[in-house]
Amino acid sequence: MKYLLSLTLIIWSSITFAQDRGPFDLTVYGSFLHTGEVPSALFFFNDIEQYDSFELRRALRDHAIKVVVLGSDGGSVFEGLSMAGILNDKSIATYVPELPGDMGCYSACAYMFFGGQVRLAKGNLAVHQAGSYGMKNDESKQIVSETQQATQFTVSEIIGFLNEFDTPPWVYEKMFRSREFYEFSDKEKAELSSRSSELGAVELSSIDNFIARFFDHLEKLKVKEKEMSANVSADQLTEQKPQIDKKIPKQLPPEKPKKFVPNLSISGIQKFLNAAGCSAGPADGKWGAKTKSAVIAFSRQHGLKIDMKNVLSDEFLIKIIDTSLKCRPEKHTDQGANSCISKASHASYCDDSIESDLRKFPKFSLLRVRCGREAGVYSLKLVGTTTSHGGYGFELRHKSGINVMKSKLSGIFLANGLYAKLRMKVYLGNTNRNLFNIKLKKRGSTYTGTTARGCEVAVSN
The missing domain is CATH 1.10.101 (Muramoyl-pentapeptide Carboxypeptidase; domain 1)
Structure with missing residues (x-):
């Protein structure tokens, strides 16, 4: 999308400092933009990427959003469907405005549009066949064969979501007919719009005015950037080099350690x-x-x-x-x-909670785990002491060296104040799981317990 580079520049220049939110009072949530000029609207002018659904939820927590304004080339199908479901569940309207150039709502962006129970499309709205495209894919029968099952699953998910949104059936004919984009006509966009009268004229006018001013500002920035580049000569760059060098730190900050992932055959x-x-x-x-x-x-x-x-x-x-x-x-x-x-x-995880006397070991240093015949598969290091909520931070590592998860151990104190049921919430990717269901017994200086599924643990203080 031709405006993305300029868009990125204006975003960063507008929010360099927290107290300076730029000429449009912008707040950035991943690929989403929020402006104080239209506080009830959220703008999406970027490609759909992984974790955008998390940023959407964060924006919805911070602001009373009534409408999401769409102008994206598409991107991740599953993120698009996920965000469409969020918009539908929360009854948030969707609006495709008239945008500069050939900007519009394409491909997976259309799923987000259909997710709006209240929706209106004035600008470009287009769909195409789901699949993996490109010269290499077209030339390799093996790759096409490998992706066939995944594509069929994707199509079934798309149909399932769109049926839930009461999408007109004739849309599927346009969507799955060809890999080329099918752009809906004005008549079709009017038919696809739903309860659009509920979008107030004043609100739509505010959105359209912001978009016009915003992209006009982008064009001015692009012109200014070209003028500045043309005015800087090679001699000027040479003269400025010593000053630039002084600003470069002698030592670069250490790189963050890379996540270890096994290379499996x-x-x-x-x-x-x-x-x-x-x-x-x-x-x-x-x-x-x-x-x-x-x-x-x-x-x-x-x-x-x-x-x-x-x-x-x-x-x-x-x-x-x-x-x-x-x-x-x-x-x-x-x-x-x-x-x-x-x-x-046959569950992959043991269940639910740890129950024991918190006063006996206020500081955990090590928790060993053994499941079945696999001795020492996992080691769990807990850091910190009990709090009013029984909270601990911890890291769980697989024996191969993978830092599998980081999480928090939280508890609920019982009436007598001596015991607490502790629930270990484990975050592995996007999945929340409870790991242990153990009542610990003291053996010397170590507390041990066994789960119903044969996982043995030992806690030392």
Whole structure:
């Protein structure tokens, strides 16, 4: 989108300091913009990217948003559907205004538009067939074959969401007909709009006026930038170099440590899939149909994005290692490649809470975990002392060195004040899980306990 670079520049120049919010009183929430000039509106002029749904929720917590203004080329299908669901659940209106140039609401952005129970489209609104495109994909039959199942699943999710939004059925014909964009006509946009009279004329006028001023300011910034570039000669750059060098720090800040993620072979992936209850067949290192089906089944069960070209993503690897090793039964029932074990007796996590006497060990230093025959699979380090809410910070590490999760141990004190039920909330990716259900008993200086599913733990103070 041709305005994105200038848009980024104005955003950063407008909010360099917290007390200076620029000429438009802007606040940035990921790809979203909020302006104090139209406090009830949220503007989306960027590509749809991962975690945009989290930024949307953050903006909705901070402001009383009534309408989301859309002008995006599209992007992540699943983020687009997720945000469309949020807008629909919260009865937030959607509006596609007339924007400069060829800007509009395209591809996955259209899902967000359809998510509005109240919606109005004046500007460009277009859809196209879901799929993976590009020269390499077109030339490789193997890649097309690998993505076919993932594409079918994506299409089924799109239809499910749009049906929930009461989208007219004729939209599907336009959407899935071709990979080329189908741009809705003015007549069709009027038919797709819903309860648009509930968007007040004053509010729409304020939104349109802000957009006109905003993009006019962008154009002026672009012109000013070109003029400044033309006026700076090579000699001037040479003269300014010593001054620039003085501003550069002699030592760069240390880089943040990179997250360790294992590099698994195909046979390793197959072993973990089988251990997690998704039948991938023999661990022969061949990327066959059964392995692909197991990957899709595992991803669907655990809410992971399915991308057959990038199955070895960090999120996928950590999740599959965690699921296959943590509290798994010694034997699994083969239910076929399209299903994973989901019964409670085969749960990947132990349940719910830790119950013990807080006064006996006010400072935890180490918690060891053993599940089944896997000794020392996980180690949990807790830092801090009890608070009025029984809170602790902790890190859980897999034996391979992966920092699996960071979270908080919180508790509820009982009436007698001596005991507290502590619930350990574990955040692994986008999934919330409770890890332990243990009543600890003292053995010497160590408190130990065993869960109903055979996970042994030991806590030392």
